[in-house]
Amino acid sequence: MVHKIENQYKEILNQYMQRQSEQNLYVGQNFSRQLISENISPEEVISVHKAAMQEIYKELPDVVWHSFDFLIEMMINYGLALQERQSLLQRQEEIRVEMDLAANVQETLLKTKLPALKGLDIGLLSIPARKMNGDYIYFISDEEGHAGIAVADVIGKGLPAALCMSMVKFGMDSLNNSPASPSEVLGVINRVVEKSIDDSMFVSMFYGRYDASTAALTYGSAGHEPAILYRSKTGEFDELYAKGLLLGVSPAAAYEEHTVQLEENDLVIMMTDGVTEGRTDEGFIEREVIFELIQQKKDEPAQTIVQHVYDELERMQNAELRDDFTLVIYKKV
Amino acid sequence: MVHKIENQYKEILNQYMQRQSEQNLYVGQNFSRQLISENISPEEVISVHKAAMQEIYKELPDVVWHSFDFLIEMMINYGLALQERQSLLQRQEEIRVEMDLAANVQETLLKTKLPALKGLDIGLLSIPARKMNGDYIYFISDEEGHAGIAVADVIGKGLPAALCMSMVKFGMDSLNNSPASPSEVLGVINRVVEKSIDDSMFVSMFYGRYDASTAALTYGSAGHEPAILYRSKTGEFDELYAKGLLLGVSPAAAYEEHTVQLEENDLVIMMTDGVTEGRTDEGFIEREVIFELIQQKKDEPAQTIVQHVYDELERMQNAELRDDFTLVIYKKV
Amino acid sequence: MSNQSSVEILTEWDIVAARQLGRNVAKELGFGTVDQARITTAISELARNIYLYAGQGRIEIQQLTENGVKGILIIAADQGPGIPDVRRVMEDGFSTSGGLGAGLPGVKRLMDEFKIETIPGEGTDIRATKWLR
Amino acid sequence: MSNQSSVEILTEWDIVAARQLGRNVAKELGFGTVDQARITTAISELARNIYLYAGQGRIEIQQLTENGVKGILIIAADQGPGIPDVRRVMEDGFSTSGGLGAGLPGVKRLMDEFKIETIPGEGTDIRATKWLR
Numbered sequence A, B: 001m002v003h004k005i006e007n008q009y010k011e012i013l014n015q016y017m018q019r020q021s022e023q024n025l026y027v028g029q030n031f032s033r034q035l036i037s038e039n040i041s042p043e044e045v046i047s048v049h050k051a052a053m054q055e056i057y058k059e060l061p062d063v064v065w066h067s068f069d070f071l072i073e074m075m076i077n078y079g080l081a082l083q084e085r086q087s088l089l090q091r092q093e094e095i096r097v098e099m100d101l102a103a104n105v106q107e108t109l110l111k112t113k114l115p116a117l118k119g120l121d122i123g124l125l126s127i128p129a130r131k132m133n134g135d136y137i138y139f140i141s142d143e144e145g146h147a148g149i150a151v152a153d154v155i156g157k158g159l160p161a162a163l164c165m166s167m168v169k170f171g172m173d174s175l176n177n178s179p180a181s182p183s184e185v186l187g188v189i190n191r192v193v194e195k196s197i198d199d200s201m202f203v204s205m206f207y208g209r210y211d212a213s214t215a216a217l218t219y220g221s222a223g224h225e226p227a228i229l230y231r232s233k234t235g236e237f238d239e240l241y242a243k244g245l246l247l248g249v250s251p252a253a254a255y256e257e258h259t260v261q262l263e264e265n266d267l268v269i270m271m272t273d274g275v276t277e278g279r280t281d282e283g284f285i286e287r288e289v290i291f292e293l294i295q296q297k298k299d300e301p302a303q304t305i306v307q308h309v310y311d312e313l314e315r316m317q318n319a320e321l322r323d324d325f326t327l328v329i330y331k332k333v
Numbered sequence C, D: 001m002s003n004q005s006s007v008e009i010l011t012e013w014d015i016v017a018a019r020q021l022g023r024n025v026a027k028e029l030g031f032g033t034v035d036q037a038r039i040t041t042a043i044s045e046l047a048r049n050i051y052l053y054a055g056q057g058r059i060e061i062q063q064l065t066e067n068g069v070k071g072i073l074i075i076a077a078d079q080g081p082g083i084p085d086v087r088r089v090m091e092d093g094f095s096t097s098g099g100l101g102a103g104l105p106g107v108k109r110l111m112d113e114f115k116i117e118t119i120p121g122e123g124t125d126i127r128a129t130k131w132l133r
């Protein structure tokens, strides 16, 4: 094989020495790719080059051959750096596989079941900025027509955030599917988070409890992006704001709760800051842009509205997600 | 700066052309390291080499200069591969930082409190083979002198295993610090694991419940490495085996439990397969070797015994851990 | 100020013609041998991409002067299928691990500025500039 | 069969002497120019490690013949402080990212076989072999 390469090299070099044309350089450069793909190191290239020159131009003075020997010595460390690249590429591939597997584990671990509730049409989407999602949606529901819907965001992204999120999930699990009041739920999760993670990690969460029999929504927030209520009758957007510290800051934190009455075709929009803090080349995307997008599809099913908002925001940002993106819309039908 | 490099190169090359000594090659090669560290690409080296030769040997025929031009063209793709190495090294460093942070989060998340129990001296060590630990030790204890000690191992290593382990921890948390019987505890965790992770992930666990008032140990196992009981009186090592499926295989799995009576200075040795399946160049490390190591230090505190076993096994394996290593020894005092 | 010329890419020979055009312009502007070779390699890569993935397109070479600094601009435009996942194509190791060549990250490294616009089904427009230091 | 010779490493000049010894043996055994340069680089790296981190030590070069195949064995031995974290020292990028040289992973790559034994406080023994193909 080495012999074949030497012959090919001599042939290509000889062509170039006859005529210094672009065509011959093009052939040479294509050949150099082949050499790299066969792990031929730069010092070997110089050595093959020297041998080819020796065959074609025997009569050249010794200084030329010495000069190539010197170049070979200079290239040894370059060759090593290139081998290092190979093993780094391999390592990167291994990490990619491990991350993919971990992302799968996380998905299974955090899966939650959409409640089938009379009078409520739910659409949702949660897209991680990197491999692992640091946003989370959790549903609770009981037989009596109560549904709890939580949207959480770990401050931070990637792996560390994903690890924290598993804690929120098991905290929610410990509620045993009874959709308690927002101030209770946020209080429980706050203590779990406070106990289990270090002081630099915080979680924000919005929790809404919907009662199908009265169409009332009770909500609370732990330092989370406020939800939005779209009033079908007036076409207005209202913020659903509730006071409350981030989860994990203080074990004694207390959480407000408020109640609103939903009317037919009203929309409740819960999200993380990855939705509202998207950026284009011109700066932050205005909230009004998002309202506009929702209004365009307000008569469609909730999932269609969610998908439309995501598609349009992604397009505006050139497909570059800076933060995990989570959007839940429910529609009173 | 480029000018300085050109001059230095010419100087060093000139020395070598005068006398092809090892000394001059050594100087040249050291200089090539400097070039790499200054991100000088191989095509630039050839170009600098050509310029130096042109100054020193003006009279050489044109074919020599053409030959260097050809080499420059051949080296462009090599230069690109080297730049890729730089960015891969940077990416690797970023991942290292993220993994370190995640390992910290995991440690805080999974931390467990050593029970202070009359008559029981506990030593332990858990060393991950990679960044993240897929082994786990969990303690439960109550006011009445009962202590539960669990050692678990997720099948698999690294990130995916670490994510699963958080689930075991929250399963144990849900027991609310009441050290129940082994068959109960393993049953609860089995259902949590079965529900939360996919079919390819399994966890093995050994659980022992110690009653300080009677010095009785009740134990059960979910497909885990058996614990070892060292009888101080006879100097014998007995296996503490109990039948039971791996956690996560079947929601209906049932777990046996057995009870042994501990006497003064008896040792209970719980571990993961990372301890018993260590390998040297000559093959697996025999169990007898581990027994021997324990016996050497049996009169020392439990932590000293644990550390001694780890140090010696690590040495035998040339510091290459193939699997997470977890060892808990408790001594009846 | 800009001064332009272009080559239609239809056959592999046109790649060589685009290289030749670029090298001439680079030389004329005063780029050294190594930079000439780099600019030529970037053009080669872009032209080859057009030839392989779009079937046909155009390489345009412009001379630039901005604030007294001279530069060369390569435009590679085609009406091919576009690049469905730009993020992935710009990743290290994606195109180079098999030794397939510099790929687009390579072009980005060979030049000072790099911009890509691609619409699936409509085509791709890549602009890369190198300034004379 | 083995045939040995060695160089004490005390000053930087001894690095050059060790290189020279290794290159001579490699040449004699019939290694080509590139392999001679690689073997010499490996010796250089090991000798430099002794010089920089242990203060003093010894490079030994042996000619080997095994099953009719010839080879060269480099032994680098010192009574220096030892390497506290071998795993880390053998990691890519640890010693090379600053362009500090090939490092031990480099030596491993330059040769066919590589073995390291190190005891903190007692010293380090590295053996690297390259076979004549």
Ligand SMILES: [Mn+2]
Pocket (backbone or CB within 6 Å): A134, A135, A153, A154, A155, A156, A157, A161, A324
């Ligand atoms: Mn986040």
Ligand SMILES: [Mn+2]
Pocket (backbone or CB within 6 Å): A153, A272, A273, A274, A323, A324
């Ligand atoms: Mn966020």
Ligand SMILES: [Mn+2]
Pocket (backbone or CB within 6 Å): B134, B135, B153, B154, B155, B156, B157, B161, B324
């Ligand atoms: Mn494991």
Ligand SMILES: [Mn+2]
Pocket (backbone or CB within 6 Å): B153, B272, B273, B274, B323, B324
């Ligand atoms: Mn294991």
